[in-house]
Amino acid sequence: MRQRTRMLVIFLMACVLVCTGCSHHGDDLDFVDDRAGLLTSGEKDRIARLGEKLLEELDIHIKTVVLKESPVDISEKAVDIFDRSELGKKTRESRGVLFLIDHMGRHVRLEIGYGLEGVFPDGFVGYIERRQMVPFFASGKVGNGIEAAYELLVEKAYGVTTVEHKESGNGEKTDAIHYSGGAGAETTIEIGGGALEKERSALAAEFNAQPSPLSALEKYGEVLRLRIKDPDLELYTPESRLFFAGWIVTDAQQDNESRKLESDLAAAEVITVEDRAVIRFPLSDRGSNPYFLVRGADGWMLDFAGMNRVIGFNHKNQWFFRTQGHPYLFAFDDVYCDKNGFPHEKRR
Known part of the structure; x- marks a missing residue:
């Protein structure tokens, strides 16, 4: 039976994506590469532990990269990093996702691997960026914004995929040379641009x-x-x-x-x-x-x-x-x- 998960707004804000009982194994750079030093050590550790669990249980390899310098074209940079990192090689069907953050150029792009284009369509990816990540980033909470976006991906994946608790490293893996076909979306971000206003509602x-x-x-x-x-x-x-x-x-x-x-x-x-x-x-x-x-x-x-x-x-x-x-x-x-x-x- 397909297992569905749902996030709840109240607890997301307080204990967003806490990976309880996770053991540390694997290379953290497989899951998070903060070249700009934007994340705290605790945030990097949580994102890496979460990435490990999602690879083990959902057969999805998600990696976050924070660039130190702005690229000429963030879309081309995303495809380049995606392929150099071989995101999706550890999964069965090129099921990789790249969170690419260009804080200097104020852009973020989510690049989606071939095997997930039907699970995470471009419209959904753009919605995550605009309606989930941007508010956190504007308040300077980059790590929390990444974790909150991961949670929506988990929610969506469990609502679509029929695979449960699939262990990585078993079965047939992809031999693709290119792991991303350019699917995904990008949006403009402002890190630390100001906290969200919480005005009194007219209602x-x-x-x-x-x-x-x-x-x-x-x-x-x-x-x-x-x-x-x-x-x-x-x-x-x-x-x-x-x-x-x-x-x-x-x-x-x-x-x-x-x-x-x-x-x-x-x-x-x-x-x-x-x-x-x-x-x-x-x-x-x-x-x-x-x-x-x-x-x-x-x-x-x-x-x-x-x-x-x-x-x-x-x-x-x-x-x-x-x-x-x-x-x-x-x-x-x-x-x-x-x-x-x-x-x-x-x-x-």
């Missing part, structure tokens, strides 16, 4: 605390569909408003979560104890995390700050508990967690 008065937990989550679905980024909505707990004020929210994140939430709502289960509530979804879909809510004087509010403390995601966007010492445990009496915090139904 803020429509997004207050709600009479029930489910109506609060449905209202949040409207926030996503309308791409509202106002952190001070009264639909959120006071602590969550502070939480949102410090995080970047992109159009791509909101679009993705909106689609997922719309498909999940029919299976929602609401569990309430006094002034706290949890909205759960079937554990069979590990990409559908629970939502936490608190009832205040004016109604139910979403507790995203609490969710961030308690819930994390692995490289496949599957949720797990960071800790089991939290005030929402009442909703998980029928669940046990393995050593990594992933929930499972108790046997009856």
Whole structure:
């Protein structure tokens, strides 16, 4: 059965693509080559570890290169690096992706290998650049922007490919001389050009605390569909408003979560104890995390700050508990967690 993963905007901003339990093997330059010194050592390590996992489990080889000097033509440079790096040679069908960042010339290009042109069409690649990477880069968060873009690629790949947990290095590999046919997209970037403005939404008065937990989550679905980024909505707990004020929210994140939430709502289960509530979804879909809510004087509010403390995601966007010492445990009496915090139904 095809396994689908989904990213959720709130946790992406806090624990974007944390590769839990990954062992270090292989050459980091196979996955990240920062010639300009733009990334921190921690960012390079996370990107490399993530690249290893995606190669092992998705048979996709993704590499990030940050140029020190601007090329005459970034598209030609991308094809040259792609072929010199032999991106896709370690996969079965030239399944390589190159993130090429020219910070001096203010351009970024995603080059797509032959074997992935049907999975990552040019329109989708351009959407990732404009709606996901650019906002992070503008705030000076280059590493986070790269990781966030990787997550959308993972989401798309799991929605298209039928291959699961394919190990690299086995089976027939490509003997192609050229690994890229020029597919992909490029866009203009501004690194550190300024943080995203979080202006008060003209519709803020429509997004207050709600009479029930489910109506609060449905209202949040409207926030996503309308791409509202106002952190001070009264639909959120006071602590969550502070939480949102410090995080970047992109159009791509909101679009993705909106689609997922719309498909999940029919299976929602609401569990309430006094002034706290949890909205759960079937554990069979590990990409559908629970939502936490608190009832205040004016109604139910979403507790995203609490969710961030308690819930994390692995490289496949599957949720797990960071800790089991939290005030929402009442909703998980029928669940046990393995050593990594992933929930499972108790046997009856």
